[in-house]
Amino acid sequence: MVNFSFSDEQEYFRAMLREFSQSELLPHYTKWDRENTHPRHLWKKLGELGVNGLRIPEAFGGSGAECVTTGIAAEEIGRGDFNLTYGVMLNALISEILTNHATDQLKRTWLPEIANGNKIMGIAITEPAAGTDAAGIRSTAVHKGDKYILNGEKSGISVATIGDAFIVFAKTDLNSGSKGISAFVVPADLPGVECKGYEDMGNVPIGRGSIYLTDVEVPEENLIGLENNGFFQVMNGFDLSRLLIGLQCAGAAFQSLDETIEHVKTRHAFGKPLAKNQGVSFPIVTHYTQLELIKWQAYRGLWLRDKNKKHSKEASSVKWLGPKYAQEAIHECMLLNGHYAYTKEMPLEQRLRDVIGLEIGDGTAQANQMVIARELIGKEFKPY
Ligand SMILES: Cc1cc2nc3c(=O)[nH]c(=O)nc-3n(C[C@H](O)[C@H](O)[C@H](O)COP(=O)(O)OP(=O)(O)OC[C@H]3O[C@@H](n4cnc5c(N)ncnc54)[C@H](O)[C@@H]3O)c2cc1C
Structure with missing residues (x-):
């Protein structure tokens, strides 16, 4: 049986985060970049909303939610403030490493503080x-x-x-x-x-x-x-962070597309809305389609992880192409919004700069292609 639907609880969580992201994150997204400050109060707010402790067991202050639910958080927070998605991704990665391998004492000291947003690791x-x-x-x-x-x-x-x-x-x-x-x-x-x-x-x-x-x-x-044993403990964690990164980037790009669709419907040139030109609508369609493919491959990878099934090549495919497709989409959105989008009045130039970082962080395109090649072609054909 194949079922692509989220549970009612997950849909509720998404709707709650969408509302929070649009009303409390998006209006201030560029402020922290311009002022070069870290909004620690928002990291704490993510703790109150249960986002920081998604991959922390209830016994240590989290909710022990599924990886798929964590993906929803990455995507929705990514729409409002890409930089706060580090709170989703880093906390999930670190919480899993500590939960699976650390002593009870270390877990008791750090996990509840990570969950409530008081401590950043x-x-x-x-x-x-x-x-x-x-x-x-x-x-x-x-x-x-x-x-x-x-x-x-x-x-x-x-x-x-x-x-x-x-x-x-x-x-x-x-x-x-x-x-x-x-x-x-x-x-x-x-x-x-x-x-x-x-x-x-x-x-x-x-x-x-x-x-x-x-x-x-x-x-x-x-x-x-x-x-x-440290290396092997963390390598498994990367399969999670890579899937989340794909959704963080897709979230930021989907938001850019939504904003751009509104713009091209209302902005007129040559006596008609920009959207009536297929030279405008087709690039939007192309990026939307590419991002949907990333999104569903990411949720599939997270689902496989929840089921304890192999998902390294899925994670690497999402990490390789997610940030790439997202930066291409945001770049196109910038162009379709015209010269104002090149100013710091609009968030698009920042989204572009922010997303590009995760084309490198957590493994480059080539690093991820090496993972896929190893699984697809065989370990005996590794180049090193
Ligand atoms: C935004 C951001 C956040 C980061 N956060 C963290 C963090 O929290 N913790 C952390 O430990 N690190 C972090 N990093 C570092 C990141 O993980 C490394 O930059 C990344 O792994 C690449 O390593 P490098 O920069 O040394 O490049 P190099 O390894 O020197 O690679 C340079 C280039 O050569 C290519 N290359 C290397 N080897 C091969 C090969 N065998 N075949 C083909 N191509 C190859 C690479 O793909 C890349 O394009 C972050 C980086 C960024 C940009």
């Missing part, structure tokens, strides 16, 4: 010399007594300047590649942790930056799961 894998090749990281964690001593540099990390803690990946065995990496919860206020922000093209309120670790003493209880 980031995930720090990338380094100056290791991005796509994540197993090539050089940060180290040395077990000494009841602590691990962390040293290294993390780069490109979302929420670097606003995060309260980070899941940091470091080598615990220098000679074992991906099998020598461990993950730790590192509070941002530990001595030896220094975070510096970037001047990014987009995603400005998210405070991306570098994290410098100098002889940071991390209690051994902060190790997540087993030593040397």
Whole structure:
């Protein structure tokens, strides 16, 4: 049996978030970018609405909702404020990693605070010399007594300047590649942790930056799961974040299309509405169609995850083409709105800048094509 419908509860959740996103997020979306500030109160508001704790079990302050429901949140928040979708995606990714692998003590300390929006946690894998090749990281964690001593540099990390803690990946065995990496919860206020922000093209309120670790003493209880297992613990989480990213981007692009459809129906040129020209309507149709394909592939991937079925190639297809199709759609919307859309009076130029960031973050097009090729053609044909 195939059933493409959402439950009544999910439809209600979508309608509630649509209303919130349109009335409370959209009118201020550009403000945080222009002022270079992070709206922490809105992150908390997402906590009140139950968005931050969707993938957190009820016992730890969340709702234990399905991945499909989390996708609805990513799409709807993406319509109002693309940058706040980091609250959906990062929280879902991090909550799953902690729920599945951390000690009860770590879960009790962090999960309720993530769910209510009081604390923001980031995930720090990338380094100056290791991005796509994540197993090539050089940060180290040395077990000494009841602590691990962390040293290294993390780069490109979302929420670097606003995060309260980070899941940091470091080598615990220098000679074992991906099998020598461990993950730790590192509070941002530990001595030896220094975070510096970037001047990014987009995603400005998210405070991306570098994290410098100098002889940071991390209690051994902060190790997540087993030593040397960190890489494999997070790789599974990426299948979730990649599907959510596709929906975040689709949400921002669908909103742009809706705004543009209104514009081309009311704006006249050569004595008729712009929409009467197929040179105007067909690009809109093309982008709408591409985004619908992404949306349904994303929900299918999330459904597969909810059913504990394989979904890596679905997730990678959505991560590869979702941000790409979304930025192409938003770009076209900008052009169809004419010169005003090139000003900062309108949100389109910002949406374009914001969405492009996630063509890189969480894996580039090529990184995701490698995942699909591995599954489609076979591991024995990996290039490395
Ligand atoms: C908005 C944003 C948010 C981010 N947030 C985080 C975060 O929260 N945490 C975190 O750890 N990191 C984060 N990152 C970093 C991101 O994960 C990396 O930038 C990404 O994995 C690519 O790594 P790199 O920049 O080092 O590029 P490189 O790995 O140097 O790649 C450069 C180019 O070469 C291509 N390439 C590399 N290897 C191959 C290959 N084998 N075959 C074909 N092409 C290849 C890549 O696709 C890319 O186009 C973020 C980045 C951005 C832009």
